[in-house]
Amino acid sequence: MTSSVSFLDRLNNQQREAVLTDTRSVLVVAGPGTGKTHTLTTRLAYLLNRQDITPDSLLALTFTTRAAREMRERLRQLVGEAAQQVFIGTFHSLCVHLLRAEGHYLGLSPTFQVCDRHDQVTILQSVLRRLARRDSRAEAQRILHQFSRVRNLSVEVELELERAGLRDIYEAYRERLRKRGLLDFDELLLLGVYVLERQPALRQRWAGQFRFLSVDEYQDVNPVQLRLIRGLWEAGSHLWAVGDGDQAIYSFRGTQPQQFLNFENDFPGGLVRFLEKSYRFPPHIAIAASQV
Template sequence: MQGPQSSHPGDELLRSLNEAQRQAVLHFEGPALVVAGAGSGKTRTVVHRVAYLIAKRGVFPSEILAVTFTNKAALEMRERLKRMVKGAGELWVSTFHSAALRILRVYGERVGLKPGFVVYDEDDQTALIKEVLKELGLAARPGPLKALLDRAKNRGEAPESLLPELPEYYAGLSRGKLLDVVKRYEEALRAQGALDFGDILLYALRLLKEDQEVLKRVRRRARFIHVDEYQDTNPVQYRFTRLLAGEEANLMAVGDPDQGIYSFRAADIKNILEFTRDFPGAKVYRLEENYRSTEAILRFANALIVNNALRLEKTLRPVKPGGEPVRLYRARDARDEARFVAEEILRLGPPFDRVAVLYRTNAQSRLLEQALASRGVPARVVGGVGFS
């Protein structure tokens, strides 16, 4: 049985790829891990692999699921595939939560959800926590309580199981009062026919575990699965992926443990490190050619990364030769740091819109803005509110 044909011949899909990318794209059935270093063209590889499945392997677009970590990445992947293959509109490209929510919108009544159930966003969640605190006559900050709930649900654990990790008083509440708040919060959510963000995957996981008929239907819809940024999956996302993959395990996980940054959101680096143990016989493909950075930067980066205790072997190789040597400036304080950055930008010269300055906390932007303004360098704060 043949699926829709590509608007480009299959050979054309392979021609623009390097050898490692090509081998990953040619992978057909069974589990595969693509260890993709920064700037190595992992998104390109995934997109071409999906297109190749449709064009040359006879897979229908309606049998493919691709999971990304952001809605923006999902939109970009969909748009790229639309330009490459016919029938791309039938592809299932989404985030974990969007995929789980789609399942619940169809089958949610089987786990007690009412039709048209609502999903609380962060503001709704914070407002409900405040209501619960007021109802119980307690004074506490909602932020830490929300963080506790989110962390527990990302790990797939009951909030009370995290109590041993907390100080005796958390957010100004004793452990007993903390449990009262958590219990009342969950009761209020259910009474309002609502889920919070963390509930979405938990309910979908429960549904797929308890209802074999639904699981079979969803597996038919997700016969070939791709998961991007696999190193950043949390325990619930991991279990959701394994359940969908099933025994057939046509799963391609793409990621790099050297780029794991979401442990504060319960991401577990072991998910990618132990992939070949979880899926015996899995093929491993390494994308090591870097198209983004110069040789000097990669030499410096490789020397640092090799010291990571938990990693999969990989050495990035530059496509771009040469480059300025990496320099380290040790600032005396935050003001000296801002001065150095401003003077380096002046040294580069205009146009200044080709320069970006990244900082870890919003509080750092004030000194940077002042240093740039005093030297006549125009600047705009992106994704935040400037002080000037």
């Protein structure tokens, strides 16, 4: 393994200070190209280099499987094969992992499969047909979009869907998925959160396992994902996140910029750090880009 000194030396002062900040919750806020992901990956390498920390106690969450792959590759370049032992994945892949192990608390078979968007549409169309409703693909897509909004934004999912006149459709849809041993993406997250929130001992165990939680693209964390992070944090995990205030490409999934600003409330005692030097563009272009 490379010595921690050498990879820390390659960081600028603000990046290095962020890596070495060991408070229980840290949010690094910076613009694009300031090395947020690079700093996060170096933080993982730094933790791996510490004698008291094992690779399987690190959990790094990303929003896409591609981002997870890239982060693993960057980490491999810093620490070699130890990178293989770190859980680097999406929020959904964490929930798959969690629910395969613990879903029995919810009566869920460990062999459940994840339903992709195409199957979701087909299944919802057949439910709509059964309920004698309009069953075009477009209509199914529209309703799924609403399900997704409510499930990612709201605490009172059933109540909200009732208000929107969608509760019967939603229940029939879920029943159909359950019969086929399927979970859709939103339900994966909801059930993951649910099992952590309802089972304190289990939460304690998972937080004991994943002692160091990292999140890239924190600005895109939606309320359900925030509950997942908070569940582990409240049970003892450390949180170290990086985020870009200017990007909210996942806003259709329910990201509220407010949450980004609320970091210190969500994680009392948390510290916010900033990175100011951009590596992607010359400074004048970076300024212009931030104004569009």
